[in-house]
Each structure stands twice: as structure tokens, then as C-alpha cells.
Amino acid sequence: xxxxxxxxxxxxxxxxxxxxxxxxxxxxxxxxxxxxxxxxxxxxxxxxxxxxxxxxxxxxxxxxxxxxxxxxxxxxxxxxxxxxxxxxxxxxxxxxxxxxxxxxxxxxxxxxxxxxxxxxxxxxxxxxxxxxxxxxxxxxxxxxxxxxxxxxxxxxxxxxxxxxxxxxxxxxxxxxxxxxxxxxxxxxxxxxxxxxxxxxxxxxxxxxxxxxxxxxxxxxxxxxxxxxxxxxxxxxxxxxxxxxxxxxxxxxxxxxxxxxxxxxxxxxxxxxxxxxxxxxxxxxxxxxxxxxxxxxxxxxxxxxxxxxxxxxxxx
Amino acid sequence: xxxxxxxxxxxxxxxxxxxxxxxxxxxxxxxxxxxxxxxxxxxxxxxxxxxxxxxxxxxxxxxxxxxxxxxxxxxxxxxxxxxxxxxxxxxxxxxxxxxxxxxxxxxxxxxxxxxxxxxxxxxxxxxxxxxxxxxxxxxxxxxxxxxxxxxxxxxxxxxxxxxxxxxxxxxxxxxxxxxxxxxxxxxxxxxxxxxxxxxxxxxxxxxxxxxxxxxxxxxxxxxxxxxxxxxxxxxxxxxxxxxxxxxxxxxxxxxxxxxxxxxx
Numbered sequence: 001x002x003x004x005x006x007x008x009x010x011x012x013x014x015x016x017x018x019x020x021x022x023x024x025x026x027x028x029x030x031x032x033x034x035x036x037x038x039x040x041x042x043x044x045x046x047x048x049x050x051x052x053x054x055x056x057x058x059x060x061x062x063x064x065x066x067x068x069x070x071x072x073x074x075x076x077x078x079x080x081x082x083x084x085x086x087x088x089x090x091x092x093x094x095x096x097x098x099x100x101x102x103x104x105x106x107x108x109x110x111x112x113x114x115x116x117x118x119x120x121x122x123x124x125x126x127x128x129x130x131x132x133x134x135x136x137x138x139x140x141x142x143x144x145x146x147x148x149x150x151x152x153x154x155x156x157x158x159x160x161x162x163x164x165x166x167x168x169x170x171x172x173x174x175x176x177x178x179x180x181x182x183x184x185x186x187x188x189x190x191x192x193x194x195x196x197x198x199x200x201x202x203x204x205x206x207x208x209x210x211x212x213x214x215x216x217x218x219x220x221x222x223x224x225x226x227x228x229x230x231x232x233x234x235x236x237x238x239x240x241x242x243x244x245x246x247x248x249x250x251x252x253x254x255x256x257x258x259x260x261x262x263x264x265x266x267x268x269x270x271x272x273x274x275x276x277x278x279x280x281x282x283x284x285x286x287x288x289x290x291x292x293x294x295x296x297x298x299x300x301x302x303x304x305x306x307x308x309x310x311x312x313x314x315x
Numbered sequence: 316x317x318x319x320x321x322x323x324x325x326x327x328x329x330x331x332x333x334x335x336x337x338x339x340x341x342x343x344x345x346x347x348x349x350x351x352x353x354x355x356x357x358x359x360x361x362x363x364x365x366x367x368x369x370x371x372x373x374x375x376x377x378x379x380x381x382x383x384x385x386x387x388x389x390x391x392x393x394x395x396x397x398x399x400x401x402x403x404x405x406x407x408x409x410x411x412x413x414x415x416x417x418x419x420x421x422x423x424x425x426x427x428x429x430x431x432x433x434x435x436x437x438x439x440x441x442x443x444x445x446x447x448x449x450x451x452x453x454x455x456x457x458x459x460x461x462x463x464x465x466x467x468x469x470x471x472x473x474x475x476x477x478x479x480x481x482x483x484x485x486x487x488x489x490x491x492x493x494x495x496x497x498x499x500x501x502x503x504x505x506x507x508x509x510x511x512x513x514x515x516x517x518x519x520x521x522x523x524x525x526x527x528x529x530x531x532x533x534x535x536x537x538x539x540x541x542x543x544x545x546x547x548x549x550x551x552x553x554x555x556x557x558x559x560x561x562x563x564x565x566x567x568x569x570x571x572x573x574x575x576x577x578x579x
Contacts, residue, residue: 206407210462213363214421214469215394217387225409 056298067113120245126184135195161186240303322371346516349526404458
């Protein structure tokens, strides 16, 4: 039984998208599996705000569902080869066409959503743990600790991230894990700088002084009270960075440093589809390319919206 | 009791405290008066350990407070000696915590009975509705009540109030002052009230200390200092309070005369 969601069904806006996982065929039935409460919760998540951010939320929800339900919802296995339909255009059998090996592009892009979404998630997790720790430490200690950390971050910040990753990959070998961890470290200075700037403002507030007067230790104040109070600002920033991270990882896969065949990572799909353009077939590049573009734009729109809700527009 | 000896602190360009000494007996109340920039907030922050003095000592119940003494036990002991209520209750409370959570956090830190939360809230006139409210859902007066409860949760010997009513409406000020007087009667905590407002000091304190450019220029019982001020600066402060027939131009002239006569 293929579960359906209220979002997936009847969302014409998403269907209008030129390509990408938005066109996932809505399998029949099972709406009752999602009770009204869940529907309201999704509505609350999606409903507020201007049309743009609503569309973006709905689209991302569809992409996430596609990633989760790929084994159930995808019409084919992502690596099912069928040379009979090599470079097939969009047909009822292959809604988004097929690549050189005749692999169904819709299925591949749905499965590809998994690596393409989990990659940036792990990347950001690594980057935020390192970045928030450095930024908070700098803002809390000030003085020479701050000076040293800030200069180190500046140097790392000035070093091109992609070059850094290529160097790391050259040393530790290709692969998604290496690429994700290296990019995570490359993103850490950005997050550290941002965290430091908002943490300095927050540290100046008397409630932090109040915790010190109460006799609370520095570590406890930072971990239990300071960072949680920064979380709202940080989340908006991280949402935008998520889109950027996805793009960087796709770039790395495109260059051959990230995901390796036969993965259906979107960046890798674009790379593998290049040859098809010469043969006049655009879908193998267009489908994953559009998926990347739409997801990145959606994250940016939502990130800006979150920043707006905080009353300050960043970026 | 609190004993402050020769406290000095200089910031680049200004002297915030110049050999400030005073004593505050257990359960007593002292008003620290001065205009903006006179160094009174710096003195308050040095007492609680937020600013490190250049020299001088703060002694509570015979034990010298040393901010260099690290470790959890030393921190908690210092916290139990002196607590502080900050000027602006809009930013001195953690925006994430409800009133009850705020108090629970302090009680947990000091390994005290967490069931005292309702008692503390009741002590400052907050009820169950306020217990579940976050700071932004409380009024200014309610927030300051919560800040006072938070300070009292530690059961300190001395409570420092840094302009604790300055950010509040006049009618709310009276309520908070009444609350503080009552808290002092009930718990026997000594109050050090830092304020630029002479009326507030007159209402709440027995002793007063007039601070001018970081120096103590006059001290003594409130009634005496305010009735027969000896130092020209005290007279100036008293003369600055608006009243019927009050002439601001006269105050400005007095200030100019005083500044001209001073040797700096």
C-alpha cells in the first residue's frame, strides 16, 4: 500500500514545476491514515506567511516525502538498467524519461533526494557543532581567546571552501563521507562568525549576568541558556546554509569528489547526464538540475522568511 | 554583615570608584545615591563580582570575597552572600524560561527544595497564572517581582538592588518598594539600594551614602543627610528634585558654581 499525504494530493502549484520530484505520481488512497490533527499541523507549518514561502514549504515537504517513501513510491529501482529505453523522452512508462543506460530518471531523482538531503544535513550538523562551539567560546571569553579564534576563523574563512575539500579528498580519498565531513569543516568558520556576532549581543544582556551572580558556571550558562537563546536566530541562518551546502555537495559530486557511481546523487546525475546533451537528450541533466535548483531556492525562501519572522533580515 | 573597604576601579578615562568604603549591618538598609556616571552601578557590580575591582576588599560575614577563587563551591557560596536585582526587568530575565522554571533553575543550582517555587512566587505577590508565563507575557512590575524572587531563592545575606525601580511606572514603583520593605522585615536580608532617586532612598533606607565621581562625599542616616546636607553635591542633588516653585535654572547655576569650586 502506498501511503498518500494531504500535501502530495491536489497541490497544483507543485505539479507546475517543470520537472523534479514534484511530479511524483500521487498513488491512490489512504488519506484516512493522516488524521485531521496531522493535517492541521502541516497546515500550521505551511499556512503562515506569503505565498512564496508556503509554496517552498509544500515543495520541500513533497521532496522529503519522496526521499522517505522512495522504495514504495518510485516506479522502478534506481539502478534498473533497460537499454531498450535509453535516453527515452518523457513517456507514460518513464514520466521524466530515462538516461543513457535506460534508468528511470524519476525513480533516480527520488532516490537521489535521500543522499542529496542527508548530505547537507550531516554537513550542517558537523559545521554547527564546530562553528557554534568556536563562536560561543570567542564571544564568551573575549580578550585574547577571542582574538586568536577570530583570526583563525578569518584565515579559514578566506580559504576557498571547495579548494579545502579537494585537498582533503586528495589526502583521504574520494567519497561522500569525506566530502561531507570536509565541507562541514569548511562551513564551520561561517557559522562561527555568525554565532560570535549574535552571542556577543546576547552575552551583554543582564540575564546572563544574573546567571553569573547566581553562581552558575560558564559552561552551564553557555550550554543551557546562552546557546538555546541563540537557537532561533541560528536556525534561520542554517536553513539558508542548507541550500548552499546542498549545492556545494552537488558540485563536489559533479566534479567526481563526492558521491560515486552508481549512486543517484543529483550532482552525480548531472555529471553522468552531460554526455546525453550532445545526443540531444536534455532530461538526464535537466531533471536533477531542476531538482537542485528548486530545493535550494525553497530553502532560501524559507530561510529568509524565518529571518523576517525574527524581525531582522539577514543575508 | 557586609563590609566594603577601599574599593577602587578605574576605566580608561574615568574613575568609577575611588576608595569607596562602607558597612552594612545584617538586616540593615543602605542607599547608594548619585547621578548617572557617579560610579554607583560599578560599585554594585563589584560587590556581586561582575566587575573586578582594581583594589580593595568586600567582606561578608567576616569572609573576604575573592573572585579569583574558582570552583563550584566558591561560586555558590559567593552567590549566597550577595544577590542582585538588575535595573531593567525586560532584559534581566531569561526570555525562554517561565517564572516557575526560572526559580526552579536557581533552586536546583543551589540544591534547594524545588517545592519552594510557589512559596517564593507568593512571597513576591505572583500567583499560579504568572508561574506558567514567560517574561514577555508579564508586566514590568511582575517581571521585577520575579527578579526579586529569583534573587531571594538563593537566600542571600545581602540583596543589591541596582536602580531596581527606575524602569517602572511610578505607581508600580511604590508597590515594589513596599514589597522590598516587607521582604526585609520577613527574611532579615540586608538591602543595598542603588538609586539616583532620593525619594526612593528616603522611603526604603536607614543609612545613605552619596557618591560623586566615584568618591563617597557624604554618608550617614538618611533623615539627617537629606535634611541637613553638608556637601554641596548632596545639596545639589536635593535641589534637583522637582517641587512646587522649583527653578531648574537655579539648579544649573548651582552645579556650575560647584564644578568651578572643585579642584580636579
